[in-house]
Amino acid sequence: MAKFFAVTIIVIAILSAIPILRHTWVAPEDISTHGALIDEQMTETMAEAGISFLAAQFILAIFIWKYSNRGPDAKIKSFPGGAKGLVIAALLVVGVEVMALGIFGVKAWANVYLTPPSAGAMPIQVQAGQFAFYFRYPGPDGKFGPIHPELINEGSQNYYGLDPEHDVDSRDDIVTAEMAIPVNKEVHLLMHSKDVGHSFYVRELRVQQDFVPGLDVSLHFTATKVGKYEIVCTQLCGLGHYNMKAYLEVMSQADFDDWLKKEQAMQ
Amino acid sequence: MLAHAAHHGPPTSFIRKYVFSLDHKVIGKQYYALALVAALVGMALSWFMRIHLAWTSAAIPGLQLLTKNGAPGGVMTPEFYLQLMTMHGTIMVFFVLTTAPFAAFGNFFLPIQVGAEDMPFPRFNMMSFWVTFTGFVVLMASFFTGDGPTLGGWTQYAPLNAVGPVGGPGQGLGVILWAASIALFCVGQLLGSLNFIPTTLDLRAKGMSLMRLPLSAWAWFITSCMGLTAFAVLMPACILVILDHVAGTSFFVASNLVMNDQLLPHSGGSTLLWQHLFWFFGHPEVYIAIVPGIGIVSHILITNMRKPMLSHRVLIYSMGALAVLSYMVYGHHMFVSGMNPFSSLAFSFPTLVITIPSTIVVLIWTFSLYGSKLRINSASLFALGFISMFVSGGVSGFFLAQPSIDIMLHATYFVVGHFHLVMGVAAMFGIFGGTYFWFPKMAGRMMDETLGKIHFWLSFVGAYCIFMPFHYLGMAGNVRRYSTFVDDFLQPLIRVHRFITVAALITGAAQLIFLYNLIHSRFWGKPAPDNPWEATSLEWSTPTPPPWDNFGGKLPVVYHDPYQYGVQSSVGDYVMQTSPEQVKKEHDEK
Numbered sequence: 088m089a090k091f092f093a094v095t096i097i098v099i100a101i102l103s104a105i106p107i108l109r110h111t112w113v114a115p116e117d118i119s120t121h122g123a124l125i126d127e128q129m130t131e132t133m134a135e136a137g138i139s140f141l142a143a144q145f146i147l148a149i150f151i152w153k154y155s156n157r158g159p160d161a162k163i164k165s166f167p168g169g170a171k172g173l174v175i176a177a178l179l180v181v182g183v184e185v186m187a188l189g190i191f192g193v194k195a196w197a198n199v200y201l202t203p204p205s206a207g208a209m210p211i212q213v214q215a216g217q218f219a220f221y222f223r224y225p226g227p228d229g230k231f232g233p234i235h236p237e238l239i240n241e242g243s244q245n246y247y248g249l250d251p252e253h254d255v256d257s258r259d260d261i262v263t264a265e266m267a268i269p270v271n272k273e274v275h276l277l278m279h280s281k282d283v284g285h286s287f288y289v290r291e292l293r294v295q296q297d298f299v300p301g302l303d304v305s306l307h308f309t310a311t312k313v314g315k316y317e318i319v320c321t322q323l324c325g326l327g328h329y330n331m332k333a334y335l336e337v338m339s340q341a342d343f344d345d346w347l348k349k350e351q352a353m354q
Numbered sequence: 355m356l357a358h359a360a361h362h363g364p365p366t367s368f369i370r371k372y373v374f375s376l377d378h379k380v381i382g383k384q385y386y387a388l389a390l391v392a393a394l395v396g397m398a399l400s401w402f403m404r405i406h407l408a409w410t411s412a413a414i415p416g417l418q419l420l421t422k423n424g425a426p427g428g429v430m431t432p433e434f435y436l437q438l439m440t441m442h443g444t445i446m447v448f449f450v451l452t453t454a455p456f457a458a459f460g461n462f463f464l465p466i467q468v469g470a471e472d473m474p475f476p477r478f479n480m481m482s483f484w485v486t487f488t489g490f491v492v493l494m495a496s497f498f499t500g501d502g503p504t505l506g507g508w509t510q511y512a513p514l515n516a517v518g519p520v521g522g523p524g525q526g527l528g529v530i531l532w533a534a535s536i537a538l539f540c541v542g543q544l545l546g547s548l549n550f551i552p553t554t555l556d557l558r559a560k561g562m563s564l565m566r567l568p569l570s571a572w573a574w575f576i577t578s579c580m581g582l583t584a585f586a587v588l589m590p591a592c593i594l595v596i597l598d599h600v601a602g603t604s605f606f607v608a609s610n611l612v613m614n615d616q617l618l619p620h621s622g623g624s625t626l627l628w629q630h631l632f633w634f635f636g637h638p639e640v641y642i643a644i645v646p647g648i649g650i651v652s653h654i655l656i657t658n659m660r661k662p663m664l665s666h667r668v669l670i671y672s673m674g675a676l677a678v679l680s681y682m683v684y685g686h687h688m689f690v691s692g693m694n695p696f697s698s699l700a701f702s703f704p705t706l707v708i709t710i711p712s713t714i715v716v717l718i719w720t721f722s723l724y725g726s727k728l729r730i731n732s733a734s735l736f737a738l739g740f741i742s743m744f745v746s747g748g749v750s751g752f753f754l755a756q757p758s759i760d761i762m763l764h765a766t767y768f769v770v771g772h773f774h775l776v777m778g779v780a781a782m783f784g785i786f787g788g789t790y791f792w793f794p795k796m797a798g799r800m801m802d803e804t805l806g807k808i809h810f811w812l813s814f815v816g817a818y819c820i821f822m823p824f825h826y827l828g829m830a831g832n833v834r835r836y837s838t839f840v841d842d843f844l845q846p847l848i849r850v851h852r853f854i855t856v857a858a859l860i861t862g863a864a865q866l867i868f869l870y871n872l873i874h875s876r877f878w879g880k881p882a883p884d885n886p887w888e889a890t891s892l893e894w895s896t897p898t899p900p901p902w903d904n905f906g907g908k909l910p911v912v913y914h915d916p917y918q919y920g921v922q923s924s925v926g927d928y929v930m931q932t933s934p935e936q937v938k939k940e941h942d943e944k
Contacts, residue, residue: 088807089730095815096742103746103822112826112847114762125758132759136749143716143745150723151738154659157727163661163920164725170665173717181713185706188756193699195758200695217522217613236610237617248612282613283514283521284625286690286765290831290843295761299625299692300513301608317841321765321833323507325514325522326433329836 089155093148100144104137115291118312118337122293124195131191135184199294204307208275211266214247215278215285215298218327220318221246224261224347231277232257239281261350267336269343270313276306286322289335297322310337364902374484376476377902381483382462383796388487389454389785394869395494396445397862399438406430408848408855410838421502424523433523435837436505440524441493443508444532447639448539449490451777454785455646456581457486457546460574462796464550466893467571469559469910471903473549482549486542493535500527507835509636512606512628516598517620520613530599533592540589543581550578559892561912565666566931568891568916569656572670573649576677580638580645583681588635591628598623629688637684641676643777644744647784648673648715651737654791655719657889658734659726660927662917664718672718675711679704689757690764698757705755712748716741732806733887736787739814740780746818747776750825765835768828771821779817786813786868793872794886798899799879805871809864816861823850888928891916895932 106112117126166173212223212231225231232254239248249257268274278287280298287306288295291314296306320331338346365371375381402414413428424434465473473479496503501523506514510532519526554567554575567575594605598620606628607620652669656662663669685693685701719741728734750772753759763769786809793801832839832847839848885894892912896904910932921937923929929937 089728092730092735092738099742099815099818099822103818106826112830112850114829114831115843125761128756128758129753129762132752132756136752139752140745140749143720143749144742147720147723147738147741147745150720151728154723154726155728155730161727162725163727165661166664166721166724170663170668170718173664173721174668174714177710177713177717182707182710185709185752185755186703188752189703189706192702192756192758196695196699196756199758199761200698236612239612240615242615280611282611283517284511288765288831288833290762293761295690295764297691300611301623301625302692304692317843319833319841323436323511323514323835325525326431326436326505328436329432329838330840332841 090152093152096144096148096151100141100148104141107133107137116312117293118291118310118314118316119293120309120311121195121198124198125293128188128192128195132188135188139181199306199308204275204305205273208273208307209268210275210277211268212247212277212279213266213287214281215287215320215324215331216246216281217283217325218320218331219264220266220287220320220331220333222263222266222333223247224263224350226259226261226351228256228259230256232260236281259351261347261354263350265334265336266318267338267343267346268310269340270310270337272340273307273309276308278304278306283324284322285320285324285331288319288321289316291316292335295321310335313337313339374480376472376480378461378465378473378476378479379796379900379902379904381479382458382460384483385453385458385461385486386796388483388490389450389458390869390872392445392449392453392490393865396442396450397865399442399445401859401862402430403435403438403442404855404858406435406837407839408852420497424502430837432837433505434502436507436835437503437524437528439835440505440507440510440532441497441503444493444536446778447508447643448536449486449493451643451781452543452639453486455650455781455788456574456577456642457482457543459570459650459785459788459792460550460577460646461546463792463893464571464574465553465557466896466900466904467568467891468554468557469562469892469905469912470553470557471905471909474552474557475549478545479549482542482545485538485545489535489538489542492531492538496524496528496531496535499531500524502528504528504532509632510595510628511632512595512625513608513611513620513623515595515628516604516606516623517611517613517618518599520616520618526599530596533595537589537592537596540585540592543585544589547578547581547585550574551582554578559910559912562931565670566912566915568649569652569663569666569669570646570649573646573652573673576673577642577645580642580677580680584635584638584642587631591631591635595628626688626691626693629691629693633684633687634681636687638677638680640773640777641680643781644784645673645676647740647781650784650788650791651740652719653891654733654737654787655722656917656919657791657887658729658731658737659723659919660729661722661726661920662915663722666915666917668714669718672711672714676708679708679711683708686755686757686760689760695757702755702757705751709748709751709755712744712751716745716748731790732801732803732810733787733791735807735810735814736783736790739810740783740787742814743775743780743783743817746822747772747774747780751776762831763828765833766828767824767832767834770834771824771828774821774824775817779821783813786810789872791887792893793875794882795893795896795898795900797876797879798882799875800882800886801875801879802871805867809867809871812864812867813861816857816864819857820854820861823854826850885930888926890914890918890928890930892931895930
């Protein structure tokens, strides 16, 4: 039975590695300027974690195979080098490995979170609420009108609680249920929630960020490929969480300008 | 002043013996029974969830009995899915993974392993169980009151946990019952920890130095230190949630929030405060669930390897390091939460560092197998399976410790796979191993080995079939906590979910073999000798089952380190801690 167990461990380890090596289920192609660093970090971590996983399972299996159910005459032996060697190995190999991952990973994180958006980045607001995203573009004046939470009314489609009668800046604001952005142009996404926690996740863009009720959170990114992508909520927000989604359309600058004009006409 | 074991006489009435017992062994069994019932409920809930995820419109017969409106015709609604998911997580983390390895085995065996007659505060101990039991009843009551249990997940993130019924079904009374249940649970575990610590420090028998304590006793001691600090934070947090509901406070609800087009009557609360409080408890909780398993598995393996671990001390120090570091890593749950991004880096490095003591533990276990005379039985199979699962679940921690990768994997099935393997399945394997190993002492009878091995094989292969694919789903971006997969990109992944569901149903059914074995052996199993495994520690030096005062009125004296195997003695290749016999070692312990 011990030998069968050892073989089972090895078979499971190999079968577990096959979908990874064959790239059966992986993240879709990256369409952001910062995503390559994240993908690279992922690949390096996969290599190190994968080797550790296979090595640990194989050694476990080999020792189970070799040292189980030995006869009464078998001699007890200790691993040469004892615990000291193993502790030093863990500190050197794993310690250096994880520190290296941590230090290199800082760069990928910094690209998204520790560098400010450039001055020319296009501001877009996104408001999350049970169970929809609404996007706001500032219009020709480049300014977002103030939000009056007490005026938010889904029935009259005042999703943002705007008061164009009194607020000049609100008059040209464009509120949409889908997000469109121009390709190769940096976007500065200004995020807030109107009710509970939500999250903004676009796999292709390599971004995920929670909405924090009571806090304004921002994110910046540049999409590099035209196409239609899904924005989904990843923070449990209530019964309709599974269905909270919107589409992100990455367009050429000319298409985007047309789209914005059409949306403005519909306000 | 040193604590001493309370001297209560033997119980005389049925109620004092089996219900409100002061005996730590009876309390340990009560905790085990509670964990068993909770595990069966939690598993049944996971079956319902898995069937719904694979075949969304499937009717599950009888499901409507659990809910008024959540399953018309047996077909689960999205909100009922979330309610089941929340209850599954809460039941499993608190009432199974904390209760069984720590409170159940710890209560029964810690006093015996240190050589004490009981714990220093038996009334607190009795209260600890009954408060925990009440917590479980309160949690279960939420199924049958109002509009059902809370749907906010076991993490109960703010402000969904504090806005009241406007947040959705179960967000009113359901949340209050959840928070009350967990606050009670915390009180129970605090009382338990208050007993475990002085039991270990002050009630040790003559000759039982700290380094002569078995690794399982060390694990329970370290866990109780964590419990004392972690549960003391979660309990007030739960009380604050209740106040937000019933007293008009706004601890967790920010100003100017709008639901159903109405401005909420709250202001000034903090969304992130809850996450900090919850995870300050929540990450140590992971280790509260797994460190007893590390101790139990070490104890079982040594007995079955017939040799000590390569280093007793290094394992103790590693468990201690895991405990200390567990408080410094909690922010890795919050990388994309809106917390300051510099904090993410600060929490990332201790998280990466915690892999070092974990690796040391695995290396010591694995390389201690070298040159051993490993006995294969149900207990040792589960202990070895624990190592395999701990490694598999542990390596995915490399990914989740890094904020940049977490951008992609946060809130996906990758995380679900990670924590199910490393703290769910591994901890369950620790519980199963502990059960097969200690059942003879607890029940006075042997469990059936053949059934035990069948249970192991189905569980080991089944758990991999369920939880390894979770990682692949997560890498493809499959978001967790969705009741149905409506997004375009999730459609190709549904076939993987179907495979997982079939595996989960089979693996779950295999647990019924364990249940049958447990109940059948309890009444009709072969009578157990005092020391069936030829083991050395004090629990095997008592009669089976142990008398009410553990050692028959005569406290033991300890002469040896806990694991004197591979020696030549008058009884075989081991010498018990209580034996004054001097023995010759066959090998050097390093």
